[in-house]
Amino acid sequence: MTKKFSERIGIVEPVHNIQTEGMSDELRNSLWNFVHSQFHSLRHDHWIRVSKFVAQFFRKVPVDELPFRDYECRKWIKAYFYGLEWYEVYDLIEFLVANNQMIIDYQGRDQERIEKGYNEIFVSELSGYRFVAGVLAPISNPAETGAISDALEASSSKGLSGARSHIHTALTLLGRKPNPEYRNSIKESISAVESVVKQISGSDAQGLAGALAELEKSVPIHGAMKQGFIRLYGYTSDSDGIRHAILEEPNVGFDEAKYMLVSCSAFVNYLIAKSDAAGLLGRALE
The missing domain is CATH 1.20.120 (Four Helix Bundle (Hemerythrin (Met), subunit A))
Known part of the structure; x- marks a missing residue:
């Protein structure tokens, strides 16, 4: 990963620690951005479908209590994502990757490419985890x-x-x-x-x-x-x-x-x- 200008001239100390028992804001934000890109604009009701699937099979909460509008469902997913413990974020990411095709049609996307996208984030943000055959491993x-x-x-x-x-x-x-x-x-x-x-x-x-x-x-x-x-x-x-x-x-x-x-x-x-x-x-x- 290329160092930032401020890191190269020594004003800002670059982060070197591999994250295995926690999650920085930068890592969490990068993961959310990828989740957003994974599902956003695939169809008009994409967040409704994602939230229903997460509510029914991951959170195990009543689906009839979900928001009605698509953008409200996105806010529901996002609020849940940012309220999770670091290891629960990985649980959710693993769940979304494993069930991507069931949640929303791939539209030309394949499992390997999605896992690769997450792995690139793990590398750039110094996460100690990687997708290996669909499993997040340390x-x-x-x-x-x-x-x-x-x-x-x-x-x-x-x-x-x-x-x-x-x-x-x-x-x-x-x-x-x-x-x-x-x-x-x-x-x-x-x-x-x-x-x-x-x-x-x-x-x-x-x-x-x-x-x-x-x-x-x-x-x-x-x-x-x-x-x-x-x-x-x-x-x-x-x-x-x-x-x-x-x-x-x-x-x-x-x-x-x-x-x-x-x-x-x-x-x-x-x-x-x-x-x-x-x-x-x-x-x-x-």
């Missing part, structure tokens, strides 16, 4: 979001619905506001790996090591990489791992959950690519 690094998006796309295109479901759930749990579920996010991340492994190996008993051994018959895998994957898998699968800590809450937080989501997504991408190239994935899905 991940802003392009390489990390790319790994997750690629895993979701690859698992979907190859018929690995179980892996895709686990990754999507892990992403949702990580981005849950205001109380993310890091422990369950980690469980879902590693479950995505397990789902792919089971289809590659064709046997629940073989586990990750067995699947990699099967894969090595057709595709050479570096020994250090293989052991690294097995150790990563063991982190959540051994007797002291996340899933077995029933009586004592494990000491995990955002950093661990994000690391596991990104790493497991990258691992899923790797396994899909290698097994597909070796013809193993096709046999597993038969």
